[in-house]
Amino acid sequence: MQARVGGSSLEEGTDSVGRKASKNIKPLPLRFLKFLVIFAVAGILFSAISMYTIRYFGLHNVVQIAQSRFQPCFQRSVSLESLIRPSASVWHSMNDSVLLWRASLVPQIKTYPFKRTPKIAFMFLARGQLPMAPLWEKFFKGNQDLYSIYMHSLPSYKPDFPPSSVFYQRNIPSQFVEWGRMSMIDAERRLLSNALLDISNEWFVLLSEACIPLANFSIVYRYISRSRHSFLGVFDDPGPYGRGRYNGRMSPEVHVSQWRKGSQWFEVNRKLAVDIVSDSYYYPKFDQFCRPSCYVDEHYLPTMLSIESPQLLANRSLSFVDWSRGGAHPATFGKADITESLFKRISNARCSSNDQQSTPCFLFARKFAPNALALLLENSSKFLGF
DSSP: OHHHHHHHHHHHHHHHHHHHHHHHOOOOOHHHHHHHHHHHHHHHHHHHHHHHHHHHHOHHHHHHHHHHHOOOSOSSOOOHHHHHSOOSOOOOOOOHHHHHHHHTOOOSSOSOSSOOOOEEEEEEEOSSOOTTHHHHHHHHTTOTTSEEEEEEOOTTOOOOOOTTSTTTTOBOOOOOOOTTSHHHHHHHHHHHHHHHTSTTEEEEEEEETTOEESSOHHHHHHHHHHOSSBBOOOBOOOSTTTGGGOOGGGTTTSOGGGOOBOOSOOEEEHHHHHHHHHOOSSHHHHHHHOOGGGOGGGTHHHHHHHHHOGGGBOSSOSEEOOOTTOSSSOOOBOGGGOSHHHHHHHHTOOEEETTEEESSOOSEEOOBOGGGHHHHHHTHHHHTOO
8 A cells, every 4th residue: 555655656756847847848939040040041151152252263362361471480591692692782780799709600611512712802991081992993893703892981981982883882880990099900800800701702901091002903813812921010129119018917918028010901811810800818908908109000910910820921011101201100192202213112122921032022002192093093004004
């Protein structure tokens, strides 16, 4: 009895729950069903329009848009040509620290993976304009594959060479220079560093705005390229204007017996040029202790290079200067001095390189005044050979 009653109660309870659940299930609203239908139709229409667009306007437009939004890590491939081809302009945004570092990088493999034509880098250290530019233009003509040009001038100077000039866009980022101060050495190292960026530059000649060439380009190139030595005036002056300028606090890097003097106008090969721009051993001592009365441009390079690479130096300069008139500065040649006898006197000079007689002695000369230009141009074939 009790079991039946209990069983009856269980069945009745189940039916009761089912009836309640069925009452809670409600049909979807008609408005919601309409929304679903509209959404489905819109999706079908959008798909149809997209297929029509791709079919008639081409898939490549879509691909191009996707590609334009994708930026690769390297937008320009690095080729050998991009590494060795010099820029048409020598202007850049590097500061001296970055520039010296870049210039001091040296390939460890000595053979070149391309045909390299060695060039001479002509580096002009000037205050501003180059009065002798027309004469140099004549000198360089027809030899564009064998030279490169770099100019360092006061920052305020704005060169106005025409695009046809060999000096066009050859002015490097420069800083203020005081003659006889360390800023002069900084300017020389700045010129060398910029020239070293061109891997084809093998020889480096420092010139002033008052310099002229004494021979045609072929003679100059052959003379420099065939020499086993670099040309830098180096001598030991025991007097007050030599060793008398030495400061004992430069020891132990430089002893008085190693102190040398010479002209700042030099020609060096690529190895010595790298040594100069990468020097951090002698430079601080000269910067600190070779002050105004020392005239650092007359002592830094002769001393440093004669200590480190004496076997590579000819111990003389390729630039002629005339000290016969006396005074603190060499003679300046004006219009009245441009005579055949002057250039015969220069060409007949006798000199030696490492105890060997050398002819000619000089390839360049200074100082020439602007008013001498017209006569130099008029007689260049007779006096200078070009």
